[in-house]
Amino acid sequence: MSVVLTYELPPLVTTAPLDIHRSTVKPEWVDWNGHMNVAYYVMAFDQASGAFMRNMGLGRPYVDNKLGMTFVLEMHITYDREVRGGAPLLFKTQLLDCDAKRVHLFHEMYHADEGYLAATNETIVMNIDYATRKSGPFPAQAAERLAKVWEVHRAMPKNPKSGRLMGLKKK
Amino acid sequence: MKLPPYPILEPNLGAPLDIHRATVLPEWIDWNGHMNVGFYVVAFDKATDTLCQQFGVGWEYTRDKIGMTFVLEAHVTYDREVKEGDPLRITTQILDHDAKRVHYIHAMYHATEGYLAATNELMLMNIDYATRRSAPWPDWAMERLGKLAAAHKGLPVPKQAGRLIGIKKK
Numbered sequence: 001m002s003v004v005l006t007y008e009l010p011p012l013v014t015t016a017p018l019d020i021h022r023s024t025v026k027p028e029w030v031d032w033n034g035h036m037n038v039a040y041y042v043m044a045f046d047q048a049s050g051a052f053m054r055n056m057g058l059g060r061p062y063v064d065n066k067l068g069m070t071f072v073l074e075m076h077i078t079y080d081r082e083v084r085g086g087a088p089l090l091f092k093t094q095l096l097d098c099d100a101k102r103v104h105l106f107h108e109m110y111h112a113d114e115g116y117l118a119a120t121n122e123t124i125v126m127n128i129d130y131a132t133r134k135s136g137p138f139p140a141q142a143a144e145r146l147a148k149v150w151e152v153h154r155a156m157p158k159n160p161k162s163g164r165l166m167g168l169k170k171k
Numbered sequence: 172m173k174l175p176p177y178p179i180l181e182p183n184l185g186a187p188l189d190i191h192r193a194t195v196l197p198e199w200i201d202w203n204g205h206m207n208v209g210f211y212v213v214a215f216d217k218a219t220d221t222l223c224q225q226f227g228v229g230w231e232y233t234r235d236k237i238g239m240t241f242v243l244e245a246h247v248t249y250d251r252e253v254k255e256g257d258p259l260r261i262t263t264q265i266l267d268h269d270a271k272r273v274h275y276i277h278a279m280y281h282a283t284e285g286y287l288a289a290t291n292e293l294m295l296m297n298i299d300y301a302t303r304r305s306a307p308w309p310d311w312a313m314e315r316l317g318k319l320a321a322a323h324k325g326l327p328v329p330k331q332a333g334r335l336i337g338i339k340k341k
Contacts, residue, residue, distance in 0.1 A: 038242045043209030072208045077245045
């Protein structure tokens with residue numbers, strides 16, 4: 001039996017890409033090189049994944065009501081340009097793929113005022129059953145919302161920075 | 172050979188490098204009751220500092236305004252949860268390097284239970300302090316990097332290295 005989401009769900013956004021998350025580089029995210037530390041890019045991207053899950057109806061109340069959780073399985077980050085303390089950040093998110101229990105996302109992080117690309121994050125997030133702490137299908141209400149996003153995003157061209165393998169290109 | 176103005180270590184040639192230890196701090200835990208994805212990378216970044224110390228480009232390298240090291244790209248696999256207070260053991264294997272970059276992979280284990288918790292593959296580049304642009308490794312770093320890479324050359328490449336992300340269809 002599918003889990004029923006008993007709390008109020010936010011209005012669904014289906015623009016392609018999704019542009020629903022903003023952030024600011026906090027002073028404690030800056031390291032001895034005077035820029036945002038690599039790990040805090042991931043923290044900022046994780047919050048953008050949180051915004052995607054919230055749009056599906058799987059935000060914090062999903063966990064607080066002990067209905068389920070979402071776990072990140074894997075991610076790939078490209079660090080394209082530095083950002084400094086206080087810089088405003090804007091995120092664009094594309095749904096690259098999905099199935100009954102996983103979403104494959106591609107986030108781009110931009111400096112919100114200067115407009116340059118600072119980093120990208122490709123990630124897979126899985127739905128987790130609260131009681132068993134094992135993977136399980138998305139609740140029906142969330143799956144329905146996901147299908148509506150997928151309908152719009154599936155036609156988007158894949159970002160050339162997605163699907164990257166790491167290595168030193170020898171000349 | 173040009174040496175830095177601070178003391179540097181003789182590199183540890185154990186393969187993989189197995190000297191970094193950490194503990195999951197209370198502030199690394201999120202509302203799911205486990206270490207948050209961002210803090211796995213905080214823990215891995217500290218293991219990168221340990222690696223950089225091995226070839227003489229640690230904290231003093233930046234303090235003395237000689238250079239810095241920037242991560243260009245990273246891949247993380249989250250293999251199993253860790254909880255508050257868990258002891259961590261992080262090993263590091265150099266996969267490749269050139270005149271200004273090093274490609275390596277960290278593996279994070281639960282130090283007492285032994286299971287693999289996560290991996291982090293990285294590409295790190297040397298940066299000139301004044302120009303903030305990429306530059307060749309200093310002599311001392313290149314020499315030590317060569318020794319470490321030679322020591323790691325015989326290791327099998329972990330299956331988590333060189334991964335593509337995707338949802339595998341059945």
